[in-house]
Amino acid sequence: MSVQTRSRWAPLTESRVWRSFFRHGMPDNPLDRSLVMTSNIFLHLHPVKVNRRSLKWSYSFGLGVISAILFGVLIFTGVLLMFYYVPSVERAYPALLDIQLSIPLGQFTRNMHRWSAHLMVLAVILHMVRVFYTGAYKFPREFNWLVGIGLLLLTLGASFTGYLLPWDQLSYWAITVGTSIAGYVPLVGATAKSLLLGGPEVGQDALIRFYTLHVAVLPLLMMLAVSIHIWRVRKDGGLAINDSGVTTEDKPADAAQPGEPSA
Amino acid sequence: MATSDLPTVTDETFPKRTNKTYALVELMHGEGPMVGKGPDGTVFSFPVVLLIEIILVLGVTLAVFLFSLLKQAPLEAIANPLVTIDPAKAPWYFVGLQELLEHMHPTLAGVLIPTALITFLVLLPYIDRSRANVGIWFSTPRGKRIVLWTAVYSMIAMSAYILLDNAFSLREILRYIVPEWIAQGLVPAAIIALIVAIPAFILWRRKASTRELMIALFTIMLFSALVFTLSGFFLRGPGFKMYLPWQMPNGYNPLDGL
Numbered sequence: 001m002s003v004q005t006r007s008r009w010a011p012l013t014e015s016r017v018w019r020s021f022f023r024h025g026m027p028d029n030p031l032d033r034s035l036v037m038t039s040n041i042f043l044h045l046h047p048v049k050v051n052r053r054s055l056k057w058s059y060s061f062g063l064g065v066i067s068a069i070l071f072g073v074l075i076f077t078g079v080l081l082m083f084y085y086v087p088s089v090e091r092a093y094p095a096l097l098d099i100q101l102s103i104p105l106g107q108f109t110r111n112m113h114r115w116s117a118h119l120m121v122l123a124v125i126l127h128m129v130r131v132f133y134t135g136a137y138k139f140p141r142e143f144n145w146l147v148g149i150g151l152l153l154l155t156l157g158a159s160f161t162g163y164l165l166p167w168d169q170l171s172y173w174a175i176t177v178g179t180s181i182a183g184y185v186p187l188v189g190a191t192a193k194s195l196l197l198g199g200p201e202v203g204q205d206a207l208i209r210f211y212t213l214h215v216a217v218l219p220l221l222m223m224l225a226v227s228i229h230i231w232r233v234r235k236d237g238g239l240a241i242n243d244s245g246v247t248t249e250d251k252p253a254d255a256a257q258p259g260e261p262s263a
Numbered sequence: 264m265a266t267s268d269l270p271t272v273t274d275e276t277f278p279k280r281t282n283k284t285y286a287l288v289e290l291m292h293g294e295g296p297m298v299g300k301g302p303d304g305t306v307f308s309f310p311v312v313l314l315i316e317i318i319l320v321l322g323v324t325l326a327v328f329l330f331s332l333l334k335q336a337p338l339e340a341i342a343n344p345l346v347t348i349d350p351a352k353a354p355w356y357f358v359g360l361q362e363l364l365e366h367m368h369p370t371l372a373g374v375l376i377p378t379a380l381i382t383f384l385v386l387l388p389y390i391d392r393s394r395a396n397v398g399i400w401f402s403t404p405r406g407k408r409i410v411l412w413t414a415v416y417s418m419i420a421m422s423a424y425i426l427l428d429n430a431f432s433l434r435e436i437l438r439y440i441v442p443e444w445i446a447q448g449l450v451p452a453a454i455i456a457l458i459v460a461i462p463a464f465i466l467w468r469r470k471a472s473t474r475e476l477m478i479a480l481f482t483i484m485l486f487s488a489l490v491f492t493l494s495g496f497f498l499r500g501p502g503f504k505m506y507l508p509w510q511m512p513n514g515y516n517p518l519d520g521l
């Protein structure tokens with residue numbers, strides 16, 4: 001039994017101020033390295049320990065994390081844009097001109113927001129492709145695969161609703177083309193389309209609906225879903241590469257009593 | 264909480280050398296969570312995982328940052344419902360759908376096929392219940408070959424379908440002979456179904472596993488979507504007519520619409 005020597009950070013980490021913030025000492029030993037993960041709301045989505053294999057770049061290419069990072073960039077730049085943008089048919093386009101021409105770093109912020117959005121759609125698709133080809137949708141990760149599909153649709157929805165906001169010819173006609181597809185759905189198509197647009201065609205009602213979906217409804221749903229998704233990765237026993245080699249013979253999911261995925 | 268006098272957990276649980284000898288008391292069937300996972304190759308997430316994540320945050324942000332310095336987000340004239348722009352394209356991730364709409368009845372292209380694809384993705388983990396080779400790219404070398412073949416196959420088949428249907432459309436010939444739902448619905452649906460069914464049938468004859476079948480179907484879906492997206496994005500010009508990318512009339516550049 002090896003006995004830990006007193007940490008040299010003890011004067012700090014055992015002070016009352018530190019202890020009122022953190023319920024652990026300096027994370028330089030196994031116990032505190034566990035506590036730092038479990039007692040922090042942001043870090044607790046991670047497991048305390050991870051398998052070395054799951055850090056292998058050529059397995060996941062970090063695409064899930066990259067999607068999450070781009071989502072973060074989008075929130076940050078999106079909130080900045082919200083300070084100037086007005087979702088009104090008369091004022092949206094002038095606001096865009098303002099952002100581009102007179103607001104410091106406005107054009108740059110808009111660029112960041114738009115390119116991250118495109119990149120996020122791409123990253124999420126590629127992430128799904130990697131999850132599929134590595135067979136990571138199988139037991140016990142079926143549910144997380146479904147959460148993922150929800151996230152894919154939410155990502156597309158967020159991107160699509162954002163597309164209208166500049167209120168220029170490009171966005172107006174792209175959304176007109178896009179929503180006309182909804183009209184083809186038998187029976188409910190017309191209703192769905194007018195629900196989305198708030199009227200027969202793209203106008204003020206559509207703009208305010210797209211705006212509300214884009215800045216509130218969809219991002220909130222995505223934050224919720226991303227949290228469930230990443231937490232669930234941990235609950236399902238980490239990345240599927242951890243399971244490779246454990247179950248070698250081909251047996252249906254419900255045959256043998258499976259080992260509880262540990263986290 | 265005192266951090267002193269803690270045993271090093273790993274040494275306790277998985278002693279490397281021990282003088283104790285064990286007696287076999289009983290054989291149990293079943294799996295414990297750690298069976299076969301032995302003294303595991305795990306590391307503490309703190310700080311390794313966090314460092315990797317910080318590096319990724321910096322890398323991704325820097326990439327977007329640099330790109331944003333170089334390329335401006337587009338902004339055209341203010342929206343005008345009275346003046347259509349030509350071509351009017353959906354955002355790139357839906358332009359494959361728009362391309363599909365050029366080739367068949369809108370209910371088929373805009374509703375039935377997308378619904379079928381999403382249904383396929385949703386049901387996938389419940390259809391393919393095998394648990395072999397989880398966490399391995401393409402599962403097996405044979406899986407990898409299937410990906411390769413079906414990828415090449417679907418790129419050729421779908422490109423041919425787009426070009427042929429564009430050049431002399433069977434649907435146009437049938438237009439005044441049979442009802443619309445046959446010419447625009449049934450005929451293209453049958454062609455697409457045939458393109459998908461051929462490799463699936465070949466694999467089935469070769470006793471492919473469910474996973475291998477799913478690999479084939481997913482790959483066909485992925486690369487067909489790629490072909491339709493590329494075609495809609497790069498080959499469609501004014502009037503959504505087909506042009507070579509470097510021969511676009513009116514100086515139209517698809518990349519301006521990003």
Ligand code: HEM
Pocket residue numbers: 060062063064065066067068071124127128131134136137141144145146147148149151152155226229230233238239240241
């Ligand atoms: C906003 C979109 C998404 C975010 C932020 C996200 C995030 C993540 C993260 C951080 C991981 C950990 C591993 C990694 O980085 O690759 C992960 C794993 C996973 N994701 Fe996603 N994801 C998203 C969309 C999707 C989609 C579209 C799917 C599939 C339809 C999906 C299915 C899964 C599955 C099954 C795992 C476990 C993979 C394994 O065990 O190897 N996710 N996701």
